[in-house]
Amino acid sequence: MIVTNFPLKKLLRNGKDLLLGMILLFGVLVVFYEMVEMESWGLNPYIDDNGWWRAMVDKVFSEDHQTDPVKVSNAWRSNYTPPTWKPEFKGRANLHAFEDWCGTSTAALRKNGHFPLYPHTRTTVKKLAVNPKWSNYGLRIFGYLHPHTDGEFSIAVSSEDNSEFWLSTDDSPLNVKLLAWVGKTGTEWAVPGEFDKYASQTSGPIKLSSQRRYFFEVLYVQDDKGTGHVEVAWKLLNQDFGFTIIDSKHISLYASESGLLPSDVSTIPQTAASHHHIPSKQPGATADMLREEPRDTFYRVPLVSSNFLKGVLADCSYKPSYTLKGVRVPRYQGIHMVRLSYIYPNDYTRLTHMESDETCIYQEHPSDMKTNGFSKYIIPDGPEEKSTTDFAKPLQDEEEASDLTGTKSVPNDEKDHVVRRKKSVSDDKEDFPVRKKKSLLDDAEYFPVRRRKSVLDDKEDFPVRRKKSMLDDKEYFPVRRRKSVLDDKEVFPVRKRKSVFDDKKDFGFQRRRSVFDDNEDFGFRRRRSVRNDEEEFDAEADQKEVWPGLRNNPLFPDTYSRKHLREKEIEKNMPLQLDLKMSTPTAKVSYQDLQALQSDQVNFGCNLVGNVQLSSSEALPLVKAFMDKLEAKHPGLFRLGRVINVVKRVDEVRGSRYLLELEVIDSSGKLLRLSQYIYNLNRSGRRRRRDTTVKELKPPPLLCNPMGFQWNPAATVHIIVPVKNQARWVQQLITEMERLFKETQDTNFNLIITDYSSSDMDVKKALEKSSLYRYDYLKLSGNFERSAGLQAGVDLVKEKHSIVFLCDLHLHFPSNIIDAIRTHCVEGYMAFAPVVMRLDCGAAPYDARGFWEVQGFGLLGIYKSDLEAVGGMNTKEFKDTWGGEDWELLDRILEGGLDVERIYLRNFYHNFHSKRGMWVT
Incomplete structure (x- = not known):
């Protein structure tokens, strides 16, 4: 009965009304939902003044x-x-x-x-x-x-x-x-x-x-x-x-905090607005270095047993030519003797997101960069056969045409193009806003008037020889505050229109620039601003030339009031846009391999460049040669999955050392990590150029196993940090170490804190409450001394064949820091000095804005036996003053014949902090 009486046909005929009703019902439900949501606050949107x-x-x-x-x-x-x-x-x-x-x-x-x-x-x-x-x-x-x-x-x-x-x-x-x-x-x-x-x-x-x-x-x-x-x-x-x-x-008050230490945080409320969190990388981070990389977590992959690597390559002695054993290093000069290692593949340690403020990587002089930009990297193509003189004529008014009388054209070769891009009208004018990027249209063939050469160019008394048009000195450029050269010599007498500004010799009437003045890339000639047209027009309107038909148009009265100036200006410019039939300008651009221009010498003048990149043409043949040797030793047991990391240390005399870190797959399909140092000997002891090419590698590489030069995956790493009255940073350090242990589950690293009797926190108690697997605490007295504090921590280490990492307090560590220290420290041969990134004020690890600390060597990993061999920390000269102890130790490490591995380490940050409260008695 209900179905029979339901007005279905009526509703179908009034479908629009039905749809409108549904929309209104939905709106009522939304408003009701909002009222319920605000009920807990007693909000009533209808009595709120704001609606x-x-x-x-x-x-x-x-x-x-x-x-x-x-x-x-x-x-x-x-x-x-x-x-x-x-x-x-x-x-x-x-x-x-x-x-x-x-x-x-x-x-x-x-x-x-x-x-x-x-x-x-x-x-x-x-x-x-x-x-x-x-x-x-x-x-x-x-x-x-x-x-x-x-x-x-x-x-x-x-x-x-x-x-x-x-x-x-x-x-x-x-x-x-x-x-x-x-x-x-x-x-x-x-x-x-x-x-x-x-x-x-x-x-x-x-x-x-x-x-x-x-x-x-x-x-x-x-x-x-x-x-x-x-x-x-x-x-x-x-x-x-x-x-x-x-x-x-x-x-x-929420709670009384009088008498509490900075480490007492139980009374601090955490809310939706303010709560402690562990930073992580932002998914939309602009820095390439923040992207996930296989290197960052490769330590989690099980290692190939060293038994499978024995005998793969023939043994050879390892004695690089660049070590300085027995050579006295002048005080603080060791930093200039350390060389960078080459990295493959690209680890994106170049701080490209910071180059908006600094472009030092391009090795251009700042003044050249400001004036010419990157014009030297691009060469405009030559002119086409078709002449553009005809459609360029509308650009010239009566003055322009008369001013060009007597000029002669000059061929537009490529040299002229380059000179014009390097030379600007603003070169001799300080009050001209410098344009960093010039449009290709400025040098294109569409403006033959700019290709003309002034007869003054051949006169020896002309102050500057510049390949530019006389239009550059015309009144179209408001930067010309002084009298033009042409006005003084009157080489080209011309008929000029009468204007109230004719008596102003400094062209002061051109104070405002047209909208197009800041957009020269459109290729259109500059035109006077509306203000200038208005002033000239008001002065003598009857002498002003207009387009045909405009004066007699009934829509425009003879008075030419100001409200029509804009319409007139648009109409005057319409032929410019309709007649210019330009083709797209082209240019010659060569591939710029800036990484190939870098060397392994540390660039102290630029703290944005990252690791020097190793070319694939050198890295991949070496990997293939090693895998061929491995296949010959163990047929069918391993195959290459991915090349994770290749680190090269150049020795131009005897041969370069390589660290191969490869993801290999065994016969059962299991992923394994192969991490091995190999030596590529130079043939006949000849010096090899740094820009080694594929042709030079055509002879099979002489790969061998450097005897004694292999890293120990089981070595214990002791991170040593001296502190005094830095409670918040000490707590953050402990939190960082807890994070590392949680992520790596590595039981072979130990945190050692030497405390100069801090009064702002109980450091020992904080360590006891932590989840760290291993730690040591030593209480010292007196003034804070970094050298003495570090040496005291070293003395706590009983095992000489373990690694000590001399550390700072204000660091954020990558999860692979322990593995990186082990990998790049070789007992009796090599220490490790990673480059840390200093964060700017207000920057966090997950947005990473800052610079590389290329001059600092205070973060150093070295075997205890090697540190003792060079004399340990200098506690006599360096006491309670800041700086110098790291450079002095580096000098002695190099004198002891050790190599120092220097690479920019991803995700390794030095947090911004002031020096207030540091180095105090």
Whole structure:
């Protein structure tokens, strides 16, 4: 019965009405959902002055702020323990300061490795309005809010640079939500007390009770510019009162932190706004070096047993020609004697993402780069046979045509092209904005007027010989403030139109440039600005030439009012665009292999270049030759999977050393790691050029096994760090070591901390509470001395055939650091000095902005037996002053006949820090 009476045909006939009804119903459901979502806050979008869209904006922006590009866990939620609140906490709020950190956005503060557990300063404030006199810092203010009455409130925030205000639905930090904020990109700001500059600064209605307290949190970031301030205010809705600052009557502490050490973090709340996380690489990182690489995790692959590698190559003695045993090295000159190793395949250690500020890798003089850019790498093709004189004529007005009288054309050969690209009108004018990139059209054949050579070029008294058109000195260029040479010599007398500006000899009327002046790449001749046309037109309109038909057009009155200037200008330029039938200009470009131009000598003048690249034409034949030998020794047992890493140390006299790290597959299909040093001898002891080519490698390489020169996969690595009163960094170091052990499960590395009686934390207790498998602690007294602290740590090592890694405190380690130290340290032959990347202020490991520390040798891996052989650390000369001890040790290592492996190590960072509190008594 129901089906029979259902008006199906009627609905089909009114399909549009049905669709409209469904849309309206969907809209009602959405609004209802929003009302339910805001019910916990007592939000009512219909009584909010900003309307329902304000709630929607809040929701969207809140989600954006709560989305962190760093992968985090929710472990902090399960570890939350509510503190005991006391009435005496009222009147103040907790303030934590994170100093020496650059940035203007709250996202930059969250990148700080110490945030939020290890602030530099813990103090309190009496109101939610602060005005620190610092620079480059972040603040976290938190506590409880105590409303003075029941009702609906609106809360607002204002700050110089970005800030956020979070509020919980109750007294738990786990329930905070973002209510108000000043920007999120770092460019937004407001003056003190300005709460209505951005819609996001003011929250919607919030229903609060005077019988409860609510946890709140303020985040604020300030750079080194402007007047630092942040304030939070509120107002009771439906009243005429404006916003008032939240003062001491309505706030209280979250916890009392007086007397706590920096290492005591149990009282610090972690919230959705502020919680500790382990940084990871961003999926959209711009730096190539941050991409996942097989090298980074190759240590996890099981090694091929050394028994299978015995006898694959014939043994040979290893005595490189470049070692300096018995040779005295002048003080601090060893850094110039260390050479880089070549790497294959590309490990992307070149800091390409930092080259927007520095282009030193191209070895161009800065002034040439500024003026000519990269024009020397490209040569425009010669002119085509077809002449372009006809369609270039519309470019010339009466003045141009008369000024060109008497000139003669010059052939446009390639030399002229190059000269014109290297020489600019701005070369002799300081007030001309230099153009870094010139359009190819500037040198193309479309402008024959620019190919003309002035008769003045043949005069010896002409000040500069330049291959350019006389138009370069014409009035079309506003940089010509002085009188033109042509005006002085009057070589070409011309008829000029009368203008009110004829008496101005410095061409001062051309102060404004046309829109096209900054876009010369379009290939169109510059035209006067609208302002200039207006002024000349107002002066003597009757002498102004116009296009045919314009003067008699009824749409344009004879008065030529200003409102028609734009239309006239467009019409005047239309023939330029219609008549120019240009072909696309082409050029000759050669392949630029910049890596081939580099050498193994350390470039101290450029800290952006990474490892020197080894060509595939050299690396792959060596790999094939070795695999052929392995196949001959063990037929069918192994086959090559991938070439993971090849490291070459050049010896031009006796032969180069190679580290082959190959992924091989055994007969059962199991992936294995082959990591072996081999020697490629020079034939007949002849010196081999560094630019070894395939032709030179045509004779089979003389591969052999360098006796005694193999790394020990089971060697214990002792990481030694001296410290004093650096609690937050010591804790971060311990956390780093815990991460390494968790990722590698390597039980053959040991952390040794020598502590000069730190007073800001109990270092020994922190080690005991850690999850480290092995560690040693030694308490020292007196002033901090790096050399003595390192030597004390070395003395704790009892096994001489283990590796000590002399280390710094402020490092972020790659997960393969232990394996890299083992691989590049060979007892009796070689130490390892990796190049670390220093992060800029405000940079984190997962965005890696900074530079390579090419001059530092303080991070050094060496066998204890070798360190003792060269005399250990120099504790007599280097005491409580900074610097020099690493260079002096390097001199003695080289004098002892050891080689030093020097490579740029991926994902190895030195965190930014100030030197405040370091090297103090």
